[in-house]
Amino acid sequence: MTQARANQSYVGSCQPVGARDEPRCGGPALLATNTHHWRQRPLDSRSPSNDQTAEALRVLRERYRITIANTVAAFRRLSAQLAVIASAPEVVEALRRELHRVHGAAGSFGFPEASRLASELEEIAIRWVGDPSLDVDRRAAMTAEFANALEACVLGEGGAVAASGLPLHAPSPDVDRDGNPSGRPQRSESCPTCPDLIIVEDDTTFVEMLRYALESSGFTFLHYANGPDALTGLLALPVGSRAPLILLDIDLPGLDGFSLHERLRVERPGVYATVFLTARAGEAEQLRAYRAGAIDYVSKPVNLRILMAKVPSWLERSRRSA
Numbered sequence: 001m002t003q004a005r006a007n008q009s010y011v012g013s014c015q016p017v018g019a020r021d022e023p024r025c026g027g028p029a030l031l032a033t034n035t036h037h038w039r040q041r042p043l044d045s046r047s048p049s050n051d052q053t054a055e056a057l058r059v060l061r062e063r064y065r066i067t068i069a070n071t072v073a074a075f076r077r078l079s080a081q082l083a084v085i086a087s088a089p090e091v092v093e094a095l096r097r098e099l100h101r102v103h104g105a106a107g108s109f110g111f112p113e114a115s116r117l118a119s120e121l122e123e124i125a126i127r128w129v130g131d132p133s134l135d136v137d138r139r140a141a142m143t144a145e146f147a148n149a150l151e152a153c154v155l156g157e158g159g160a161v162a163a164s165g166l167p168l169h170a171p172s173p174d175v176d177r178d179g180n181p182s183g184r185p186q187r188s189e190s191c192p193t194c195p196d197l198i199i200v201e202d203d204t205t206f207v208e209m210l211r212y213a214l215e216s217s218g219f220t221f222l223h224y225a226n227g228p229d230a231l232t233g234l235l236a237l238p239v240g241s242r243a244p245l246i247l248l249d250i251d252l253p254g255l256d257g258f259s260l261h262e263r264l265r266v267e268r269p270g271v272y273a274t275v276f277l278t279a280r281a282g283e284a285e286q287l288r289a290y291r292a293g294a295i296d297y298v299s300k301p302v303n304l305r306i307l308m309a310k311v312p313s314w315l316e317r318s319r320r321s322a
Contacts, residue, residue: 056216057110057304060209064109067205068154074098075147083140087132095143096125100251102150104279105206107301114153115301119279121146194239195220196315200230200260201249201277206300210247213308227255231263234272243273243318245311250278250285261292273318277302 075098081091099122107115121142128134135142196219201207207223214221222237224230234246246264250257261274276289281299289297295317298307 052216053305056212060212061110063208064105064111064205065154068150071098071102072147072151075143075150079140079143079147082143086136086139089129089132092125092128092139096122096129097251099125099146100279101203101206104300105203106150106154108206108209108304111154112301114150117146117149117153194237194242195222195244197221197311198230198234198237198244198246198272199223200227200246200252200257202226202251202253203249209304213304214311217308217311219311225253227252227257227260229254231255231260234264235267239271243271245314245318246272246274247277248274250276250280258288258292261289261294265293273314275314 075095078091078095078098081088082095085091099118102118103115103122105115106112106118124135124142128139197214199207199210199221201210201223202225204225207225211221211223222233224233230252237244246261248257248261252260257276257278261276264272264274274289274294275296275298276285276294277298277300278285279300286297295314296310298310
């Protein structure tokens with residue numbers, strides 16, 4: 001995808017928050033002129049009530065329960081592949097990545113036991129990557145056992161959930177025909193040319209949760225689903241006097257979060273403020289992030305209310321440093 005296409009996707013239909021007499025964005029020509037002054041959303045803008053948040057979290061939890069059937073099926077396919085060639089590195093890496101996603105997302109949607117089980121098997125899968133002979137005769141069975149446990153944790157013993165009665169909009173991230181993130185940047189429905197936040201995250205279910213929280217609180221955002229597209233887009237994004245906040249995952253397709261952060265720090269120094277938002281909770285990763293200039297480090301699973309309570313102060317810090 002070219003940068004011109006990314007820019008067109010981003011600005012083609014956006015409307016500045018709170019704007020009345022400024023013109024609507026009409027397309028890339030506005031981005032080229034960059035002459036309009038956009039009203040900034042006050043940091044104390046109205047947030048959804050506790051009841052609204054509780055209801056939305058319930059809906060998001062039910063949506064996660066619906067989508068988990070595909071995740072369980074994916075683990076069972078990986079188990080079948082490991083039963084044929086247990087040491088296949090591409091299968092082991094695919095297993096590790098799927099476990100990492102469940103580790104980060106399940107607890108955030110209210111399934112802490114599923115998150116814990118995924119974390120434990122993820123650590124084992126990391127060791128499998130380093131030692132092709134480790135547990136080679138048990139890998140398929142361990143993966144199948146995890147799939148069964150995940151299904152029981154999220155869906156219960158019945159293993160089924162109804163798909164009706166969910167009022168929230170469809171999942172936000174663009175996906176390709178196989179259901180994978182397309183890499184095309186996803187924007188919030190109303191946005192100035194430069195958003196408040198940029199999400200760089202490949203887990204579509206987790207992005208859906210963030211989308212609800214940010215849009216309900218009046219924040220604008222741009223989403224990238226992989227490292228290379230994020231780097232291309234963020235190197236070219238006009239920010240003016242604003243300092244957008246990046247919520248950055250570490251385990252990204254194509255370019256990891258640490259490498260992306262370093263490239264931006266070198267090539268666009270002082271332009272972005274970064275908060276790492278990742279399932280990696282180790283001391284070494286956190287120290288690396290802070291020493292590289294991150295303003296905060298949040299480990300998944302997350303408490304959505306606490307996360308959103310931190311966003312205004314993160315934005316204030318990023319704007320003071322601009």
